[in-house]
Amino acid sequence: MATAIGVMTHAEEDTGLWSWLTTVDHKRIGAVYTVAGFIFFMIGGLEAVAVRTQLAVPNGTVLDADRYNQFFTMHALTMIFLAIMPMGAGFFNYFIPLQIGARDVAFPRLNALSLWIFLGGGLLLNSSFFLGGAPNGGWFGYAPLSSIEYAKTSGMTFYVVGLLTLGLSTLIASLNFAVTIINMRAPGMSMMRLPVFIWMVLVVAFLLILSLPVLTVGLLQLYFDRVWGTSFFSPATGGDPILWQHIFWIFGHPEVYVLILPSMGIVSEVLPVMSKKPLFGYSAIVFAGAAIGVLGFGVWAHHMFTTGLGPVPQVVFSASTMAIGIPTGIKIFNWLGTMYGGNIRFVTATYFSVAFIALFTIGGISGVMHASPPIDGHHQDSYFVVAHLHYVLFGGAIMGIFAGLFYWFPKMSGRMLDETLGKIGFWIMFVGMNLTFFPMHFLGLAGMPRRIYTYDADLGWDTWNMVATIGSYTIATSVLIFVINVIKTMRKDKDAGDDPWGGATLEWATSSPPPAHDFDVIPEVRDRDPLWYDRDHGIARAAVPEHNHIHMPPPSYFPLIVALGALLIAVGSMTHLSVLGLGAVIAIYGVWGWALEPTD
Amino acid sequence: MAAAAHETQPATQHATTTGIDNRKVMMWIFLASECLFFGALISTYLIFKGDSLVGPYPKEILNIPVTSTSTFVLLMSSLTMVLAVYGAQHGRLGMMKVMLLATILLGLGFLGFQAYEFTEFVHEGLGLTTNQFGTSFFVLTGFHGTHVAVGVLYLLSLLVASNRRTGLGRDRALHIDIAGLYWHFVDVVWIVIFTIIYLIPN
């Protein structure tokens, strides 16, 4: 299928601002996602450091109660929706086409649209700090903490509108990724030859496609409650606050797998390459991922064991929650089996991957502990849960993302990150992470509730709180070291070559960074580890034809226009109908121009 | 793919892995997402059933004959939509355009009925915030109505585009087919909503 070698036009190498604003190249979009996600990661990190500073000593005075609520809420929202998911989306964008052997995603302009809506939504959410106060009712937005009676500032309205905007961006991106993986694979790339990373992205896309609409409904209902005076969630007039919890967690639990699965995929790419042997139990890991996706929809009420569900639902959800630990455990054995007997190269990416396995296992075990309702009665709303979620999110998701950054940075930039700085940074982060979050297990068991802005001395919580705060500064140091590493690396000459790690998957079969059209010739896939197969069987890369004119989609400014319209609609829903109307007109104009724009 | 050396091959639209056009696959997956959207709204309606603290209650206010008529109108629009797809696929452009227009008009008819129903209810004292029935009823049927309105705009833009000199281009049948998927989905959802709100006795 040497199709794309048709006629003429070649995307010119163009680097001006306008070329970035109108780009439809999945690699550029992926790079912007990654960089923006990392910037939000640092903002969210500063918020966390502020929170920890307040909690360092009893009766702290750094943040007052109101500001504290804003900071811990925005910390979670930023980390989940503006840092981990976008950095994941950055990798998805960059590497889906490269790993499945395509020249771009299925809908390049939609891809740009999701990027711009994401950036707009992120700015919108953060602008709330300067416009009367940020969201302060927790990332889970429980009623009545989110209802107008108790959350009088516009903060929780920003929450509703911000998450709706980000949800739109995520839905569009997920549809795009799902179609790309289903429909744009290189010849020979059957589903059971897909890289595990791509499998995990596919599961993530479907988790989002099926869970975001539920959150959307909940947010719309909350919007109606707050703005138009309905009472979906206020019991005084017949509403039901528990309904919100159901709706939120039907989204919320799949969402935690959205956060972890990409990192599981990354680790499944890094470990085989660094151990120089194929992934142990490919089909097991794929089916475990799919099983997690399916089961993930049947466990949401484990967040609600203390709401009085009644014995039968408690037993059912307890059992399903424990069951989801099984596929998770399978994966851990797959990674260990991959390394076992391998000739392991301990580069920084390996360090982060191994740390991922260890730390994620700790978080998984505490998860199974509060899968038991009586035990959860003790854990719920205590720092024990905070310890659990940070072992899976920081120890899991973030460690995996750093593994991916070190592994793929050479492909994205053509340069190797500094290994020495990388390893120093890794150890500081590893120590800092455990210093911060391990004591939270003790604090939780000693009865310290989460989401409190201060506490009295003599409760036995002082020491571990101080340790945790020291840990948070340690983590901040390690992030700084990574930033220095990136800056230092970007200043040197390109030294990576096409395939610095001896990789097995297709992204290593093109130059670093890849050309706009990704592959000179679309590769033919003969095995699960295509590059290793070709190497072992002495199959040379297909020769590049003499007249290799590859047609790439032209840049377009319509995504920017539609995103602007969507953003104005969001702003208008918080301010004035005329803004909303203007946004609608701009969006419709953008869609119309988009539909008529020639793409070839 | 044919070895057509001089045919332009857009990078993103060459032969797909499944053989189905990307846009059609996306519409199917999008509709799966929509199922969950309406699923959550319908569940909310069912959860609040019987939870109204004050009237008007559903059985006092629902006008089943009128809504049955509007349901019939919407069902007929699915028929005309099928015919529009048929026309597009068999190159019978006149039929396609007439049937698109008919679908649009029937869709508008349904929206007219809904506007009438909403104003009637408000006159009889049932507003968005009156009770849990009003809240969940207006939000559920309102979002369904919004979907119909989007569908009308969607079909209208296809009709307008098909009257340009270049028509709908070589993907004509595909465009109409995909719009049809959306339209039928919105129609099927209405059957579920109609059954749950109007037909199942309280």
Ligand code: HEM
């Ligand atoms: C072995 C798998 C897991 C099990 C059995 C499990 C179980 C649980 C349970 C029962 C809770 C509720 C605790 C409570 O509030 O009382 C919980 C909370 C939480 N889990 Fe997990 N979990 C697992 C994996 C994960 C993963 C992979 C993530 C994310 C990457 C995650 C993120 C969270 C978060 C964020 C919360 C707190 C939500 C909140 O209240 O704000 N969990 N987990």
Ligand SMILES: [Cu+2]
């Ligand atoms: Cu959960």
